[in-house]
Structure formats: C-alpha cells, structure tokens
Amino acid sequence: MSPSTSPTSVPGSTELRAPDWWKTAVVYQVYPRSFADSDGDGVGDIPGITSRLDHLSRLGVDVLWLSPVYTSPMDDNGYDISDYQDVDPLFGSLADLDALIAACHDRGIRLLMDLVVNHTSDEHPWFVESRDPSSPKRDWYWWRPPRPGHEAGSPGAEPNNWAAAFSGPAWQLDEKSGEYYLHLFSAKQPDLNWENPEVRQAVYAMMRWWVDRGVDGFRMDVINFISKDPTLPDGPVLPGQALGSPFAGSANGPRLDEFLAEMNREVGLTDRHLLTVGEMPGSTIELARHVTDASRRELDMVFTFEHVDLDVKPGGVKWDIADLPLPVLKRNLQSWQLGLADVGWNSLYWNNHDQPRAVSRFGDDSPEHRVSSAKTLATVLHLHRGTPYVYQGEELGMTNADFGSIEQYRDIESVNYYASAMGLGLDREAVMRSLLIKSRDNARTPMQWDDSPNAGFSAGEPWLPVNPNHTFINAAAAEADPQSVLAHYRALIALRHKLPVVSEGDFALLLPDHDQLWVIVRTHGDDRLLVLANCASQPVSAPAAELPDLAGARVLLATHPGRDGLDLLPWESRLYNLAR
Secondary structure, three states: OOOOOOHHHOOOHHHHOOOOHHHHOOEEEEOHHHOOOOOOOOOOOHHHHHHOHHHHHHHOOOEEEEOOOEEOOOOOOOOOOOEEEEEOOOOOOHHHHHHHHHHHHHOOOEEEEEEOOOEOOOOOHHHHHHOOOOOOOHHHEOEEOOOOOOOOOOOOOOOOOEEOOOOOEOEEEEOOOOEEEEOOOOOOOOEEOOOOHHHHHHHHHHHHHHHHHOOOEEEEOOHHHOOOOOOOOOOOEOOOOOOEOOHHHHOOOOOHHHHHHHHHHHHOOOOOOOEEEEEOOOOOHHHHHHHOOHHHOOOOEEEOOHHHOOOEOOOOOOOOEOOOOHHHHHHHHHHHHHHOOOOOOEEEOOOOOOOOOHHHHOOOOOOOOHHHHHHHHHHHHHOOOOEEEEEOOHHHOOOOOOOOOHHHOOOHHHHHHHHHHHHOOOOHHHHHHHHHHHOHHHHOOOOOOOOOOOOOOOOOOOOOOOOHHHHOOOHHHHHOOOOOHHHHHHHHHHHHHHOHHHHHOEEEEEOOOOOOEEEEEEEEOOEEEEEEEEOOOOOEEOOHHHOOOOOOOEEEEEOOOOOOOOEEOOOOEEEEEOOO
C-alpha cells in the first residue's frame, strides 16, 4: 500500500466503516512490545502481531487498537515519538504495518492507531529545531523564561509550579537558551503548543496520511491536554506534595472543543466513519456528553478515569491505595450510563497498558476464584451500554506480575516513584506493595500463548519477565477448555453481535447498595436481559422480592453451567433472557 492509497480502496474498508459501526463493536488492545515477538530479540513486533491475528478473529473482536509503533527513543515505551510517519525498527517497518492493516481487513477487523499529539519526543525534528530561540518552530512548543525575579536553574525558577506526571517539575531548563520547556510527562516528552495553527495543521496532515494508508480510526492519548490555559497559572498544591497539580491549567482547556471540532473537520473523521476515542484524564460526565454529542462532530467516545481512580485515598496519589466497596464502583459506572444515555456514547474497560490486570484488581486472582471472577467481571462490563475494550490477555484471565524486586520493573513511572519514595524515606515494603498493585508493568508482561519457557512470546529473553503462572494460564490451554475464560469472552462478544439489546438497550442498575451483588437489567423493545452477578469470594443469596420474575427466564451465559436459582457461589454470575 502506498502512502497515497485512499481509505475506500483498502480491501473491505467501505463495508467495515458503515455509520456508527463501532456501537456494536468490541475493541482489542495490543501492546506491541509484549504481544508476540517474531525475530527472537525479546521485544514484540508487528510481524508477530500479524502472525497471531487468527486469535483475535476467533475471539470475534471487531477492532485492533495498536499502541504506538512509531519511531521513538523509547523513554516511555513509544509514547515519546520522534517520527509520526515511520515505524520504529524495534517493531518492524512501514511495509510490515501495511501488511498488518491488510491482514486485519481481510479478517473483517478494523485497525485503530494510537495518536500521541499532546507531546513529541525531544528527539523529534520539530523540537530539535525549536531549541534555537530564533527558529520559526520555537513557538511549536511551550518555551518560557524563568519566573520573574529568579535566575534560570535556581530553586523555584520554573515558569510555574506544575508537577510532571512521572515525578519532578513539569519544566526542563535548556542551558543554552536559559529558558524552560513544558513537559507534562517525561522531560523527553515536550508538550506541543496547540495555540499555534501551524502545529495543528501539521498534526492533521499526518493523520490524513495514516487514514490514506488504511487505518480505521484513532485512540487519542491525553487529548484533553492539548488545550491549556495560555496564562499557565500555578496549580493547587495538595497536602504532602511539593509541587502544584497541573490539571487546572493543562486539562480541558478553553479551546478544547474548537481544536477537536477542527481536527474532525480537517481530517474528515466523522465523514469517513472513523472511530475516535479520546483518553481524557479528569474528564467529567458533562465534558464527555458534549465532546461525544454526534451533532458537535468532535469525538465518538472518551475514556473516563473515574472508576480506575476509586481505589486511591481521598486527596492522595495513585500509589495511596484505598479499599473499594462494590457499591461505590457500581454507582460510578451507573452515573456514566445514565449521564450518556441520551447524548454521547460510553467506552467500557477494566484495564489497559496503563492499568493493573482486572482480575487482580477488581476480582480475585487466587487459584480458587480466578476463572470465575474473570468471567463475571467480563459479563458485568460487557452488559453495560457502550463499546467494550479488551486488553491483551484479559480474555485469558492474566494476572498482575507479582515482581519481588525493583530491578524487575521497566516502567518509567514505577522506577521514578520508587526512587522518589526511597529518597523521602518511605517504607520500602509499603512502596513495593503499591507497585505490586498499581504498576503499569502489571499489564505489560508478555502475552501468555503457551506453557513453554517464554510463554510462546519469544525465542529470546523477553524484555520484561514472563509471569510464572503462564504454565497454566495461557492461550493454548484456554483453547482446549470449553469452560475457559477465553470461551466465555467469545460467547459474550457473539451475544453483542447477535442481540441489539446488548448494544442498544436501556440500562438499569438494581440493588445499588448491595455489597456483593451486581444486578443489571437491559431493555430494548420487547427484549429484556438480566445480569445476576456475585462479585465477592463468599456465597450469597439474591433477594427474590427485589428482582424481576425469573419464571420462564432462559440462561444465555453462566460461569457455572447447569445451576439456577437465587443462591450464588463465589463469583458466580448468570445472564438471563427474561420472559415478557
């Protein structure tokens, strides 16, 4: 495929992209570094992904979301991009990516590219040129002099008090010019200045280039950060923190709607029926409603972060872990269901490359309950209204990494947190426990294909240690087991494709305050479904008086086939088709 190929000339693309096709779709996220390694260097690559596409096809998913494979110094595992229009040799070549797109389309699978345009790598030619104060590209990034009354490099001289997500100030001094540049993440990830129209047009041209190459949409990384308060005000300082939160000035800025609408128009996102999902930390229901309102032509859906932040202590940070009662989780997801019921659309997810494994976080990953809790979590999520996202290995019930040493971690956020915590004299055991629960590396251990020494991921030494439990949690074993987590996911996805009530039905939450039961009713015309799920490691009896009449109801899917009634085993769940 040449760069000039039009999207409608890609095999199957016209049929694949009917209006609103994504409402009945299921998206599968691949983290390329950890999915499949074809050349034995220990790092996953694009040919490896292509070789495993039949796994996705048998699963029944409609979309492959490909995390970044662009040219990158890999400071943040590819989210620091130095060339938007080439593939990093670590992952393969543009020809390999063309072959992947074609192979996906041949199987009826769309391909969703990661779009990282809040920031670039500091090795991107745009930024390299911008280092010269006289360069026309100086204003492509947020360059600022020291705070008035301060000498460059002195304590507190940064233009404002913002903290970076990966620790330390969000400003890096350039010794040569004596000015600072903004980086909300790593110092090697300088933020683009979207106030400059030349920046926006360069981004849109790049996006059109990928659409012409055959991609079917974009997952937009921290896209609500592209509009910042141009005054760059100091942020509030939270208790126990030395620096201010940047969110007030860097997220959901005054021109966000304008930029998203302009992007949609310039790239033809809605006109070409391309899937767009915006990662929006700090997004509210109100914001999600208007950016996903179809009449505004901005985005199709957003990723909310509220439910994955519920296990953080109030006023704390990611690593300050709190208990998460089930009613709190249920009510949060319910609020998004109700909030977007008439306008916009929900994205549904438990985990991704930045979040711990679902079964370890929201379920019970013990040998006794792992399979049932993975199935039940899947049923509950997929029976909400919206587009479900499955993260690689989730369909196998893969668990957290269980690393015992800081030397095993590779994630920049985790490594920086550990160093900072040790420097502050925090208890090492408590810090390691936080990493075991919340580190991004929990999601990044290699995909577990079989029980061979490297889990069938690579013939070489994997870049990140393989989870030892791959000897019994793997795709080959799941394929051979008709009651596996994999089989359950296939059945759920098939039901979504078959029954309009799953994708389009109204949503109602019953027993919202019950601390074990998650009960959902979906209604579409004369069709009604009931989810009856015990989300705990203890048995429970459901109160008949507070449930719909189950007389004549038919079980469509269950964690424990052959059982019925109101007494539920630990992590037992059933999906009923209710008689009308």
